[in-house]
Every structure is written in structure tokens, then in C-alpha cells.
Amino acid sequence: MIIKLAVCSRSINVDLGGNCTMPNIVFTKPDGSEHNVNVETGVTVMEAGRDAGLGVEGTCGGCLSCATCHVIVDTEWFSKTGAPGEDELDMLDLAFGLTQTSRLGCQIEISEKLDGLRVTIPEDI
Numbered sequence: 528m529i530i531k532l533a534v535c536s537r538s539i540n541v542d543l544g545g546n547c548t549m550p551n552i553v554f555t556k557p558d559g560s561e562h563n564v565n566v567e568t569g570v571t572v573m574e575a576g577r578d579a580g581l582g583v584e585g586t587c588g589g590c591l592s593c594a595t596c597h598v599i600v601d602t603e604w605f606s607k608t609g610a611p612g613e614d615e616l617d618m619l620d621l622a623f624g625l626t627q628t629s630r631l632g633c634q635i636e637i638s639e640k641l642d643g644l645r646v647t648i649p650e651d652i
């Protein structure tokens with residue numbers, strides 16, 4: 528049995544053994560190295576990559592005005608994250624290395640359904 532604890536807009540799952548069951552994101556850096564990051568629900572991919580020191584800048588803090596949080600979502604996960612909206616597409620046009628599954632990390636909020644999400648950090652974001 529899992530109990531959900533909510534703090535502000537974020538929450539973590541704790542099983543009856545007291546173990547956290549936070550969603551996991553797998554980041555692939557430009558050098559090909561993979562990094563597993565566990566995050567609370569409600570955290571964005573940008574915040575997770577930035578706070579883990581993986582080179583995701585997120586200069587504007589998630590205000591859709593910089594594109595320094597550009598990530599490439601694995602094709603098998605793209606349908607779960609959803610396609611970018613119009614404002615996001617406009618900002619993505621400024622990103623380097625754009626692909627069909629590019630997203631701005633600040634616009635992907637982690638939920639339980641995204642546990643295991645795989646994203647690649649492009650070079651020179």
C-alpha cells in the first residue's frame with residue numbers, strides 16, 4: 528500500500544515500509560552518460576536536470592523565455608509527455624539541435640505516469 532503525502536503542490540509516495548517511491552527520470556548527457564534522478568511529483572524536467580547539476584540551465588526559471596531547458600524526449604515517451612503548445616513551439620524555434628520530440632524541460636511536469644521518463648540533453652542548449 529502506498530500513501531501519498533502532499534506538501535504544497537508537490538507530493539511524494541511513501542509505502543508502508545517508509546520507503547519513498549518517487550518518480551525517476553533518466554537523463555542522457557551529450558557525452559552519452561546516463562543519470563538517474565528521483566524527483567517529487569510536480570517538479571519539472573528542467574528543475575530536476577538543473578538541480579542535479581546535469582547542465583540544464585533553465586535561465587528564465589521556467590517562464591518560457593529562454594529555451595535553455597531544451598531536452599529531447601525519447602520517442603517512446605513523447606506521447607506521454609504530450610506535444611509542445613504554441614508558445615513552447617515558438618521558443619523551441621530558438622533552440623539548437625531541434626528534433627521531432629524536442630520539448631522545453633520547464634514545460635514537462637513530472638507525474639507518476641512519467642516514472643521512468645527518458646530524455647537527452649542536447650549539446651549547447
Ligand code: FES
Binds near residue numbers: 591592596
Ligand atoms: S527555463 Fe526558460 S524556457 Fe524553460
